Amino acid sequence: MKDYIIINPLDNVAVVLRPFQKGEQIEGITLLEDIPQAHKVALKAIKKGEDIIKYGSPIGHATESIAAGAHVHTHNVATNLDDVITYTYEPNFPTVLGDISNKTVEVYERSTKEYGIRNELWIIQTVGCVSGMANDMIETFKSRYDTTEIDGIYTFQHPFGCSQMGSDLELTRLLLQDMVKHPNAGGVLVLGLGCEENLVSTFKETLGDYDQNRTRFLIAQEVEDEVEEGVRLLKELYDQMRHDQRVTKPLSVLRIGLKCGGSDGLSGITANPLLGRFSDFLSVNGATTVLGEVPEMFGAEKLLMARAKDEATFEKIVTLINDFKRYFKNHNQVIYDNPSPGNKKGGITTLEDKSLGCTQKAGAAVVQDVLKMGERIKTNGLNLLCTPGNDLVATTTLGCSGCQMVLFTTGRGTPFGGFVPTVKIATNTALATHKSNWIDFNAGDLVDKMDMDELLNHFIDLICDIASGKKKTKNEINNFREISIFKDGVVL
Numbered sequence: 001m002k003d004y005i006i007i008n009p010l011d012n013v014a015v016v017l018r019p020f021q022k023g024e025q026i027e028g029i030t031l032l033e034d035i036p037q038a039h040k041v042a043l044k045a046i047k048k049g050e051d052i053i054k055y056g057s058p059i060g061h062a063t064e065s066i067a068a069g070a071h072v073h074t075h076n077v078a079t080n081l082d083d084v085i086t087y088t089y090e091p092n093f094p095t096v097l098g099d100i101s102n103k104t105v106e107v108y109e110r111s112t113k114e115y116g117i118r119n120e121l122w123i124i125q126t127v128g129c130v131s132g133m134a135n136d137m138i139e140t141f142k143s144r145y146d147t148t149e150i151d152g153i154y155t156f157q158h159p160f161g162c163s164q165m166g167s168d169l170e171l172t173r174l175l176l177q178d179m180v181k182h183p184n185a186g187g188v189l190v191l192g193l194g195c196e197e198n199l200v201s202t203f204k205e206t207l208g209d210y211d212q213n214r215t216r217f218l219i220a221q222e223v224e225d226e227v228e229e230g231v232r233l234l235k236e237l238y239d240q241m242r243h244d245q246r247v248t249k250p251l252s253v254l255r256i257g258l259k260c261g262g263s264d265g266l267s268g269i270t271a272n273p274l275l276g277r278f279s280d281f282l283s284v285n286g287a288t289t290v291l292g293e294v295p296e297m298f299g300a301e302k303l304l305m306a307r308a309k310d311e312a313t314f315e316k317i318v319t320l321i322n323d324f325k326r327y328f329k330n331h332n333q334v335i336y337d338n339p340s341p342g343n344k345k346g347g348i349t350t351l352e353d354k355s356l357g358c359t360q361k362a363g364a365a366v367v368q369d370v371l372k373m374g375e376r377i378k379t380n381g382l383n384l385l386c387t388p389g390n391d392l393v394a395t396t397t398l399g400c401s402g403c404q405m406v407l408f409t410t411g412r413g414t415p416f417g418g419f420v421p422t423v424k425i426a427t428n429t430a431l432a433t434h435k436s437n438w439i440d441f442n443a444g445d446l447v448d449k450m451d452m453d454e455l456l457n458h459f460i461d462l463i464c465d466i467a468s469g470k471k472k473t474k475n476e477i478n479n480f481r482e483i484s485i486f487k488d489g490v491v492l
Contacts, residue, residue, distance in 0.1 A: 271426065
């Protein structure tokens with residue numbers, strides 16, 4: 001097992017991979033104090049105002065003189081970031097590692113020519129106040145019928161759809177419409193009350209192209225017994241989808257979301273680079289990955305901009321970044337008030353530190369497209385998507401873009417899952433061992449016992465098995481399935 005890592009030869013800090021005690025040595029330097037796991041130690045004397053270099057790039061500057069062997073963290077480092085930055089398109093396309101693979105996945109082919117990795121029956125609620133009756137419909141249905149021929153029947157509670165107006169209401173409707181059209185659902189019942197702003201009639205009229213044979217609509221106020229009517233409609237859908245069979249398809253049918261949460265100092269060393277290599281592998285094989293979390297691009301956005309396939313895509317990235325900065329400023333919030341307390345405890349010092357580690361999930365592939373919130377995937381390859389960093393909101397939005405699953409790296413651990421399978425990848429072995437009921441894969445093996453190529457092969461096998469229905473994620477096993485819809489507006 002490695003004890004520490006210097007990520008880039010240009011770095012003036014090392015990251016410790018285990019707790020170090022005062023008096024121990026790294027690179028011939030005696031440590032002046034205890035250093036917690038995943039935190040940074042100075043490899044040389046660093047003057048006040050001098051940049052702290054990690055990943056080969058500045059992650060901030062020293063707020064005081066730092067001696068060689070000292071702990072480098074929030075007490076002596078501050079961000080270099082400013083609110084206003086002028087961007088220029090300077091293309092730089094790194095080498096993408098990955099080979100053409102003969103691997104395949106077993107998926108459900110939908111009439112829309114999209115592919116699902118699950119065959120589930122969903123109730124999509126247009127408004128929050130129908131949650132109770134949606135649950136009643138599901139329980140009644142399951143008490144009468146054997147549902148083992150499908151992958152489950154679910155509803156996804158949310159508090160929105162009423163007391164909203166303008167663009168806020170439109171976004172709620174759009175994201176729920178995205179869910180209706182998601183290929184992991186073999187059948188969908190759209191359930192409304194009848195007096196909400198997000199009316200079922202308007203929802204249906206603006207839904208666009210969808211599979212009418214696999215979609216039903218119910219307005220509870222218009223029927224005498226809404227539960228019985230809901231069960232009847234669910235049975236119609238179930239009778240169609242229960243005969244669906246998986247078919248063998250190439251990896252190019254996969255659409256995978258990339259997310260991190262509860263990050264620590266090892267996120268940018270183990271789990272996120274693993275996802276980067278996996279993303280590149282999928283890109284080489286014609287598949288699609290989607291990176292969200294715009295605030296966690298701040299400080300690393302120029303690296304993504306340099307990989308834009310053309311100047312038009314570059315301008316889309318600039319708009320993505322600047323629009324989110326304006327969102328912060330419009331709400332009188334500090335743009336760079338990040339990382340979180342948990343991030344800091346785990347060894348992340350500044351937003352640059354967090355972002356440079358976060359964006360490694362995108363690998364080295366060319367950025368093919370940039371998606372607005374609620375916009376669905378149109379182009380294969382690496383896409384960027386407008387989402388906040390919030391775990392539940394970002395995961396929901398990734399699913400709504402058309403991702404069949406989300407890969408979620410974490411150094412602190414979290415139990416939640418989205419409405420699509422949510423694969424938890426631990427950055428360290430201690431977390432993977434301690435929270436084995438949450439964690440699907442241990443990227444900590446990268447520093448414990450295997451190299452990246454070996455770890456990647458194991459990970460590819462796991463994702464193919466999950467996509468093919470041979471394995472379930474821990475959030476599926478635990479039945480942790482949640483959505484959270486981005487909100488930016490008044491409540492009436």
